[in-house]
Amino acid sequence: MIARLLTFPLILVLWGFSALTMLLPALHALMLDDHSVAQAFFYSSALGLTFVAIIGLAMSGRQTGETTDIQHLGALFLAYTALPLYLAVPFYEGLETTRYLNAFFEMVSSLTTTGATLFDNPGRVPEPLHLWRGLVGWFGGLMIWVAASAILAPLNLGGFEVTASAEPGQEAAGFQRFERATATKRLQQMTGTLAPVYLGLTAVLCLLLMVNGERAFVALIHAMSTMATSGISPIGGIHNGAAGYGGEIVLFLFMLFALSRLTFSTDTLTSGRQNLLEDPEFRLGLLLVLGVPLLLFSRHFIGAFDVDEMENLSQAGGALWGGMFTVLSFLSTTGFESQAWEAARGWSGLGTPGLILLGLALVGGGVATTAGGVKLLRVYALYLNGRREMERLVHPSSVGRATAGSRRLRRQGAFIAWIFFMLFALSLALVTVLMAALGQSFQNSIILAISALSTTGPLTQSAAEVPIDLLSMSPLAKLVLCAAMVLGRLETLAIIALANPGLWRD
Numbered sequence: 001m002i003a004r005l006l007t008f009p010l011i012l013v014l015w016g017f018s019a020l021t022m023l024l025p026a027l028h029a030l031m032l033d034d035h036s037v038a039q040a041f042f043y044s045s046a047l048g049l050t051f052v053a054i055i056g057l058a059m060s061g062r063q064t065g066e067t068t069d070i071q072h073l074g075a076l077f078l079a080y081t082a083l084p085l086y087l088a089v090p091f092y093e094g095l096e097t098t099r100y101l102n103a104f105f106e107m108v109s110s111l112t113t114t115g116a117t118l119f120d121n122p123g124r125v126p127e128p129l130h131l132w133r134g135l136v137g138w139f140g141g142l143m144i145w146v147a148a149s150a151i152l153a154p155l156n157l158g159g160f161e162v163t164a165s166a167e168p169g170q171e172a173a174g175f176q177r178f179e180r181a182t183a184t185k186r187l188q189q190m191t192g193t194l195a196p197v198y199l200g201l202t203a204v205l206c207l208l209l210m211v212n213g214e215r216a217f218v219a220l221i222h223a224m225s226t227m228a229t230s231g232i233s234p235i236g237g238i239h240n241g242a243a244g245y246g247g248e249i250v251l252f253l254f255m256l257f258a259l260s261r262l263t264f265s266t267d268t269l270t271s272g273r274q275n276l277l278e279d280p281e282f283r284l285g286l287l288l289v290l291g292v293p294l295l296l297f298s299r300h301f302i303g304a305f306d307v308d309e310m311e312n313l314s315q316a317g318g319a320l321w322g323g324m325f326t327v328l329s330f331l332s333t334t335g336f337e338s339q340a341w342e343a344a345r346g347w348s349g350l351g352t353p354g355l356i357l358l359g360l361a362l363v364g365g366g367v368a369t370t371a372g373g374v375k376l377l378r379v380y381a382l383y384l385n386g387r388r389e390m391e392r393l394v395h396p397s398s399v400g401r402a403t404a405g406s407r408r409l410r411r412q413g414a415f416i417a418w419i420f421f422m423l424f425a426l427s428l429a430l431v432t433v434l435m436a437a438l439g440q441s442f443q444n445s446i447i448l449a450i451s452a453l454s455t456t457g458p459l460t461q462s463a464a465e466v467p468i469d470l471l472s473m474s475p476l477a478k479l480v481l482c483a484a485m486v487l488g489r490l491e492t493l494a495i496i497a498l499a500n501p502g503l504w505r506d
Contacts, residue, residue, distance in 0.1 A: 014075075016048070016049065024135060025037070025128040041090045045090075067184050073157075073494065076147055077498055087110075101475055105481070109482075110134075111137070111140040113489070116458075120467065131220075134225055141224075142198050150183075151187070152494070162367075205250065212246035218234055281377050284380050296353060297323055330459075354447075358446075358450050363376065374424055420491075424492065433445075440473070450463075
């Protein structure tokens with residue numbers, strides 16, 4: 001059955017899956033006796049399934065050639081740009097008090113796992129619509145999980161260009177594990193392998209949150225948004241929940257999946273190491289998770305010394321935990337704040353370190369995970385290259401101690417990583433200038449650009465002293481942010497590879 005479905009274009013399959021998913025919020029709304037919202041989702045689902053069935057019947061008798069990786073990449077780009085137009089229909093019809101553009105913005109933000117929302121008051125949005133936002137974000141996380149190994153890895157994109165021997169955007173002859181299967185077959189295999197893992201981890205996380213006292217609906221949304229690193233919450237953040245510190249510990253453990261793909265799969269090795277503790281991404285991520293909170297804690301400690309509260313060890317411990325949780329949350333581009341984060345600021349008497357949160361979101365998580373940012377592997381490649389250059393300053397004729405794999409990561413990988421950094425910086429500058437030209441202040445423009453390109457939507461509420469009012473932005477500014485979110489999710493190199501006409505030749 002799955003093999004038969006994958007013979008159709010990927011965008012059509014995703015469209016049909018989205019239509020079927022709409023039945024879940026429709027059922028939830030029906031259980032709440034919210035018939036208008038239930039009708040909006042049910043009719044949208046029926047319309048989508050009818051559309052997919054008609055197109056599928058029209059294409060069923062046509063002989064088509066084998067779909068290539070670049071065509072799947074085009075379908076993935078189309079999914080992030082065209083699919084939200086359909087996903088926004090039930091949201092717009094169900095809410096009834098907003099414009100269609102706002103609903104489209106919400107769906108782009110959810111599908112790209114950014115998690116930025118125009119509605120700062122969660123109570124304005126009914127529960128079935130919160131469930132729809134969470135489901136779309138969860139589906140977007142699964143989509144990038146599967147696409148990383150089935151589409152981006154063979155094309156040496158999404159971070160794999162740092163370690164692969166071929167040029168970015170082209171298949172590598174050394175990818176022996178991908179040569180035995182066609183692009184469609186790979187997509188089928190990866191979906192069958194990763195989807196149960198993704199679903200199982202989400203269910204376990206939801207159950208653990210419920211054990212810690214969280215309401216079932218809120219636990220489900222937080223579990224889905226944690227696995228997808230979208231940061232979507234129906235109550236304005238986990239600090240407003242009932243799970244307490246026990247729930248935060250559980251979320252902390254599951255956010256570690258965003259630091260390295262080796263935490264859940266070995267299908268796309270990026271460093272040649274199968275041991276998680278030897279994986280450079282995971283080790284660098286743990287270094288940031290432990291190092292940055294200690295620096296923040298020392299900053300808090302000095303602040304507490306000034307206000308004579310050093311003897312309060314419980315608040316000191318809460319400040320350290322709040323720093324660790326929040327650092328991992330923004331490093332994984334999830335964007336949840338610990339309930340001890342506010343206590344840490346009050347304990348120290350210092351303001352919000354928004355610049356540190358922006359920097360963590362820019363670094364991002366691991367390659368082939370749901371996290372955004374520039375990725376830990378690229379940062380590690382630049383670190384290796386910088387360390388080697390410092391060694392050569394002392395011993396110009398020295399020979400580097402490295403294997404063939406790490407030599408590739410240190411030389412050509414560092415060069416490509418630097419190119420990506422420059423492209424990311426140019427994209428950041430362009431989005432910042434456009435947002436400033438559309439009426440935003442310079443500080444808000446930078447925060448909006450970083451939050452969109454790193455897919456960390458909660459930055460708009462956490463990084464600035466005053467939360468940014470996204471709803472009051474102009475329609476053109478919202479469209480610019482939507483484009484930036486798609487660019488941040490697919491990354492600049494993938495867009496450039498997609499626009500290269502040479503890749504479409506037989």
